[in-house]
Amino acid sequence: MGILTERHRAMLAxxxxxxxxVPVQHMMQQLHVSRRTVYYxxxxxxxxxxxxxxxxxxxxxxxxxxxxxSTKARLPEQAxxxxxxxxxxxxxxxxxxxxxxxxxxxxxxxxxxxxxxxDVSRGTAHKELKRLTAELADFDLQVQYxxxxxYIVSGDEAAKRQALSHYLSYVLPHLGPSSAxxxxxxxxLANARLPLQAIDQLERIYEMIGELERRAHMELxxxxxxxxxxxxxxxxQRLRSGAAVQLDEDERRALTQSPFYPLAAELAAQLGELxxxxxxEDEICYLxxxxxxxxxxxxxxxxxxxxxxxxRQATSDMIDAFERLGCVYFQHREAMExxxxxxxxxxxxxxxxxxxxxxxxxxLVRSKYPEIYRLTxxxxxxxxxxxxxxxxxxxxxxxxxxxxxxxxREQVQPQPRSRAIIVCVNGQSASRMLKLQLEQLFxxxxxxxxxxxxxxxxxxxPVDLIFSTVPLPGSAAPxxxxxxxxxxxxxxxxxxxxxxxxxxxxxxxLPGGTAEAILAVVRKHADIRNEELLYEEISRYLLRAxxxxxxxxxxxxxxxxxxxxxxxxxxxxxxxxxxxxAAQPLLQSGAIEPRYIEAMIRKVExxxxxxxxxxxxxxAHARPEDGALRTAFxxxxxxxxxxxxxxxxxxxxxxxxxxxxxxxxxxxxxxxxSALLRDPHKRKLLENTNGINDLLAWVQNK
Numbered sequence: 093m094g095i096l097t098e099r100h101r102a103m104l105a106x107x108x109x110x111x112x113x114v115p116v117q118h119m120m121q122q123l124h125v126s127r128r129t130v131y132y133x134x135x136x137x138x139x140x141x142x143x144x145x146x147x148x149x150x151x152x153x154x155x156x157x158x159x160x161x162s163t164k165a166r167l168p169e170q171a172x173x174x175x176x177x178x179x180x181x182x183x184x185x186x187x188x189x190x191x192x193x194x195x196x197x198x199x200x201x202x203x204x205x206x207x208x209x210x211d212v213s214r215g216t217a218h219k220e221l222k223r224l225t226a227e228l229a230d231f232d233l234q235v236q237y238x239x240x241x242x243y244i245v246s247g248d249e250a251a252k253r254q255a256l257s258h259y260l261s262y263v264l265p266h267l268g269p270s271s272a273x274x275x276x277x278x279x280x281l282a283n284a285r286l287p288l289q290a291i292d293q294l295e296r297i298y299e300m301i302g303e304l305e306r307r308a309h310m311e312l313x314x315x316x317x318x319x320x321x322x323x324x325x326x327x328x329q330r331l332r333s334g335a336a337v338q339l340d341e342d343e344r345r346a347l348t349q350s351p352f353y354p355l356a357a358e359l360a361a362q363l364g365e366l367x368x369x370x371x372x373e374d375e376i377c378y379l380x381x382x383x384x385x386x387x388x389x390x391x392x393x394x395x396x397x398x399x400x401x402x403x404r405q406a407t408s409d410m411i412d413a414f415e416r417l418g419c420v421y422f423q424h425r426e427a428m429e430x431x432x433x434x435x436x437x438x439x440x441x442x443x444x445x446x447x448x449x450x451x452x453x454x455x456l457v458r459s460k461y462p463e464i465y466r467l468t469x470x471x472x473x474x475x476x477x478x479x480x481x482x483x484x485x486x487x488x489x490x491x492x493x494x495x496x497x498x499x500x501r502e503q504v505q506p507q508p509r510s511r512a513i514i515v516c517v518n519g520q521s522a523s524r525m526l527k528l529q530l531e532q533l534f535x536x537x538x539x540x541x542x543x544x545x546x547x548x549x550x551x552x553x554p555v556d557l558i559f560s561t562v563p564l565p566g567s568a569a570p571x572x573x574x575x576x577x578x579x580x581x582x583x584x585x586x587x588x589x590x591x592x593x594x595x596x597x598x599x600x601x602l603p604g605g606t607a608e609a610i611l612a613v614v615r616k617h618a619d620i621r622n623e624e625l626l627y628e629e630i631s632r633y634l635l636r637a638x639x640x641x642x643x644x645x646x647x648x649x650x651x652x653x654x655x656x657x658x659x660x661x662x663x664x665x666x667x668x669x670x671x672x673x674a675a676q677p678l679l680q681s682g683a684i685e686p687r688y689i690e691a692m693i694r695k696v697e698x699x700x701x702x703x704x705x706x707x708x709x710x711x712a713h714a715r716p717e718d719g720a721l722r723t724a725f726x727x728x729x730x731x732x733x734x735x736x737x738x739x740x741x742x743x744x745x746x747x748x749x750x751x752x753x754x755x756x757x758x759x760x761x762x763x764x765x766s767a768l769l770r771d772p773h774k775r776k777l778l779e780n781t782n783g784i785n786d787l788l789a790w791v792q793n794k
Contacts, residue, residue, distance in 0.1 A: 102123055103123065104167065107158070187223060190224050191227070194245050196330070221235065228255060232251050233248075252335070254446060254447070297363070311389045311390040324379075327379075328366070331369050343377070344377050350380055356383055384437075407432050414468070414471035436475060446481075451487070464499070511538050512540065512557040514542045525576065526559075529654075540555060555569050558571045561573070577655045610630050649791060651761075652724055657724070663731065670744070671696075684720055684724070692749070696712070704736055707740070708779055709779075720751035720753050725751075725758075726748070728749075729745065746778055
């Protein structure tokens with residue numbers, strides 16, 4: 093006799109319900125499987141039908157599959173008579189049922205119970221336990237054995253529920269929204285003796301979710317409805333058995349402020365009445381987390397809070413970054429942003445509160461669309477900056493699917509990315525700095541390697557561009573000779589040069605064009621008083637547009653205090669000239685306006701030498717609204733100290749300039765600087781250091 097898996101039974105249920113032919117595409121969508129899997133499984137089903145003396149499923153190429161009327165009539169009776177041996181569970185399915193059975197146990201569980209549950213030998217049941225023990229360790233759960241109580245899963249209740257949700261997510265995608273399939277699923281759960289036997293309770297939960305959707309003015313996806321209903325049933329049963337979650341006080345306080353909390357409280361009251369159990373506040377907050385992480389087709393937001401606004405901004409910034417990195421332009425930007433935000437918001441809460449979300453297509457997306465996946469990884473930096481943990485492959489693949497879907501919809505493709513190497517003979521520190529500058533200038537280039545001259549002689553991979561600090565005669569690829577520290581003029585020149593190469597894509601092309609092209613347009617319509625100065629201003633503006641988003645990642649002192657922002661001079665006429673000199677790198681890079689310098693001087697004039705934080709060391713600064721365009725640091729070292737006040741400690745030889753674009757993004761780098769200055773050894777080292785490379789090493793705490 094043939095065997096039937098759970099997916100085979102789900103396919104038969106679809107055919108049993110259908111009045112006519114079921115298209116292959118519909119079956120693929122309902123069961124979340126490939127076309128090849130449908131064909132393969134249908135052969136297995138027909139083999140089983142023939143073994144039961146039933147007419148097999150008919151297939152018509154243009155129409156799909158049809159269950160013959162005679163088979164439809166007899167199938168329920170045959171299925172009802174099916175022996176337990178008619179079920180076949182894959183190794184993964186055995187792990188799923190074993191985990192759910194053990195975690196949700198309501199009575200002692202011994203090895204013979206698992207044998208009966210899985211219909212396997214004692215040895216196989218023992219192997220499944222060993223595998224499960226390793227899997228549950230990832231959730232900080234342990235499988236233990238007690239002679240009287242049998243096998244027990246011990247650990248935090250929230251971790252147990254997380255594991256249950258994980259295993260549910262493996263089972264549920266194979267079911268679809270059909271009520272017949274749901275009934276089959278829960279009947280199987282009942283056969284496994286899990287506490288999910290009350291189908292009428294489940295139907296009532298579906299009604300609750302429908303009411304919640306109407307009150308929240310949202311529409312959950314079909315898969316979410318099925319998953320949420322099953323989880324709510326599990327959680328209620330867990331609570332009824334005395335297993336309750338406990339949340340951190342700060343986390344609980346934040347969740348009670350969520351607009352979903354009142355909905356969760358109402359849902360908890362209804363579940364409590366249905367299951368005759370009281371939901372404490374921690375459980376209501378736990379339900380709030382699951383509502384926040386629920387995927388939606390549609391949602392109406394009212395009175396968005398600060399977190400919502402940050403997520404909307406992150407979504408917009410992600411699309412900006414993807415366009416810039418992929419050299420594409422999405423025409424239907426507003427619709428795309430709305431759709432992506434509907435995914436980003438629940439994904440953010442799933443990641444924040446560690447709600448598991450399986451993505452069976454993750455590996456396929458990464459292997460079949462590697463370019464889109466890599467672009468998405470880089471474009472997702474604004475969202476990553478809001479999260480306490482890294483975006484995993486599953487969620488990243490969902491984001492990539494969104495971007496890929498819009499690329500196909502608008503019939504555009506990311507331009508092929510140039511491949512480049514850097515050849516630098518100035519040592520590792522200079523190499524790293526040069527790479528950082530070039531990455532910021534050309535985000536659409538893939539940087540394969542940073543090589544020494546000797547390493548370059550043995551490098552064999554094909555490249556489109558080479559950036560080198562020395563000439564490389566005989567190279568097959570264009571070579572651009574650069575300084576280890578790029579000035580604004582150097583950067584502007586490179587932008588012009590790269591734009592004229594025959595590389596696979598114009599890595600340097602900006603949406604706003606080049607400074608030269610913009611200047612040509614201005615000449616047609618205006619009289620220019622100082623063409624050279626205007627050219628420099630336009631170049632600086634375009635260069636700022638290429639710099640990474642401030643929100644992409646937390647700022648650090650080494651990232652801000654780069655070589656071009658460190659200067660050494662012999663002396664200054666007075667402290668005002670010292671502030672002017674120290675601020676020049678920030679002014680030239682466009683981080684501050686000229687009035688910011690005057691504001692710093694005015695502060696000292698009004699309040700005295702308060703900026704001297706330690707003997708000989710001062711940090712000049714003003715308010716963001718005084719002309720700070722973005723967060724930045726600079727460092728000036730004076731070989732001869734300059735007096736900021738009358739006391740000996742006011743003789744300053746080390747002057748930092750700090751600019752904060754938003755009043756808070758400077759806090760982390762400032763804390764890093766303060767930590768260095770608190771160390772007497774580090775402070776002494778700074779006072780005795782005059783070379784730019786040595787000062788850079790001090791900043792990097794080497």
